[in-house]
Amino acid sequence: MHSVTLALEGEPSGGIAGWATGLVEAMGGPGAGIAIALENLFPPLPSEIILPLTGFAAGQGVLSLASALFWTTLGSVVGATALYWLGALLGRERMYAIWARLPLVKVSDLAKTEAWFAKHGRKAVFFGRMVPIFRSLISVPAGVERMPLLLFLVLTSLGSAIWNSVLVLAGYWLGDQWHVVENYVGVFSKVVLAAVVVAVVVFVGRRLLVKPARSGSGGRHRRT
Secondary structure, eight states: OOOOOOSOTTOOTTSHHHHHHHHHHHHSHHHHHHHHHHHHHSTTSOHHHHHHHHHHHHHTTSSOHHHHHHHHHHHHHHHHHHHHHHHHHHHHHHHHHHHHHSTTOOHHHHHHHHHHHHHHHHHHHHHHTTSTTHHHHTHHHHHHTTOOHHHHHHHHHHHHHHHHHHHHHHHHHHGGGTTHHHHHHHHHHHHHHHHHHHHHHHHHHHHHHHHHHHHHTTTOOOOO
16 A cells, blocks of 8 residues: 545645545555544544545545545444443433423423424434534434434434445546545535524524413414
C-alpha cells in the first residue's frame, strides 16, 4: 500500500480530512471503517468528507473499491449498534424520568412519539441512515423501543450501504475533485438542520401559547 496525498487543498494536517487520511493510509479499509464508526457516534464528524475521501483513496489504489464499501458500511453498523445499546440500557423508565424533568414537554408527548416509532420505526431506521444528523440519532429510540436487533441490523446495513456507496463512488469517480461532494451534501445537511430548528421553535412556541389556554379551559383544547 503506497502513500498518496489525499487531504483537501489548504486543509491543515490536524483537520478532519488529514485525520481520516492518516487512518486510511495506515490501515486501509479498517481505518475507513473506524472513521465512519466514530462519525456515527459523534455526528459533528462529517461523512461527506470521510466517505468521498475514502472513494478517492480507492481510486488511487490505497485500498480496493470493494474494501472501501465493505468497511465503511461495517463501520456505520458498528457505530449505530453502539447507540442502539445505549438506548436499550437507558430504557423506557429512565427515558420517561428524564423527560418528565424537561421544561415545555409532557409525558404524553413521549408516549405519542413511542406510538409513532412503533408504527413507522422501520422506515425511520432505514431512511434515517441517509439523512445527516438523524442517521446517528435514530439508533437511540430504536434501542429504547427494543426494536428486534436483527431487524435493526438489516435496516441499518441496507440504509448505510446505500448512503455510503453514493458518497464513496462519488469520490472514486471525481478523483482529486472529491471534495466537491462536501459542498452539495453540506447544503443538504444545513437544510435538514434548519428544518429541525424551525420544528423545535414551532413546538416550543405552541407549548408556551397553548399551555395557559388549556389550564383555563379545564385541560381541553379544540383544534382550529
